[in-house]
């Protein structure tokens with residue numbers, strides 16, 4: 160008798176999963192909170208917590224003591240509210256439409272006000288607690304320093320006065336200039352708390368800390384500045400099952416466009432991972448996996464749903480076994496030319512989280 164599938168939601172386990180090290184995540188938040196000195200660390204959990212899954216990430220951060228969460232879109236609010244209280248959540252893009260403002264009113268989630276138009280929209284919807292973004296050099300979102308004297312902004316009930324650093328991972332005079340502008344803004348508009356630093360900004364020192372810091376990438380194992388490396392741990396490890404083991408003879412090629420030719424007889428494994436999962440073709444011939452301490456190099460091109468790895472030196476690894484990608488973010492960024500942010504947010508929906 161075969162297994163009887165009673166419902167289409169009775170899915171078999173996926174052959175891809177993201178291993179999330181909850182201890183490392185918690186330890187990274189604590190380290191960043193400590194490095195933030197007198198300020199508290201919040202957390203950027205936009206883009207589904209940089210692709211890791213807010214349902215997993217937010218409860219772990221809350222347990223560590225995190226009370227301030229940031230998403231970008233209104234569409235991201237619902238998933239966070241399933242695990243966090245509305246008063247702890249801010250939406251960075253702010254109210255673009257009256258329905259956005261009405262939704263914020265109904266949920267008690269804080270909009271980040273980015274322009275006089277958004278301020279007007281928020282006040283028209285009833286106003287109340289919000290954050291305010293002031294632009295100090297990014298020229299992306301935020302009210303300008305010149306606009307801070309506008310009477311409309313005086314009507315806002317501002318919790319966090321925010322600005323965002325252009326290049327905190329670099330030592331550039333822009334950091335100092337932005338810090339001065341942010342300090343100037345703090346004297347010109349009434350607010351409860353001030354916040355400037357993202358992950359990299361936390362390492363720039365006390366002057367950048369204010370009352371609240373907003374780390375994202377470093378929570379998830381990214382290393383924005385080399386001096387932060389000793390305090391941060393890897394959080395995410397993509398894992399995949401081996402679908403098939405094959406033997407190839409010397410001179411045979413592997414994968415699309417025959418970019419790899421076996422120099423000798425080899426044992427190889429086909430894995431259930433490809434560029435549709437965010438394991439992009441830049442890993443072709445460069446990626447590495449690991450099984451019980453043995454390195455398994457990627458052979459030839461990464462294709463949409465499949466990749467081939469060398470099992471010649473791992474004779475015990477068989478069909479159905481799980482292997483783990485080399486995915487330490489700073490090194491992976493150097494290998495691929497992708498940013499640490501891209502490496503996380505690319506990881507696709509076919510990964511079990």
Ligand SMILES: *Cc1c(COP(=O)(O)O)cnc(C)c1O
Pocket residue numbers: 203205251323356357358359373374375376377
């Ligand atoms: C994404 C984001 C952050 C977090 O930045 P990291 O570089 O990932 O630490 C902080 N603040 C704002 C406004 C953001 O958009």
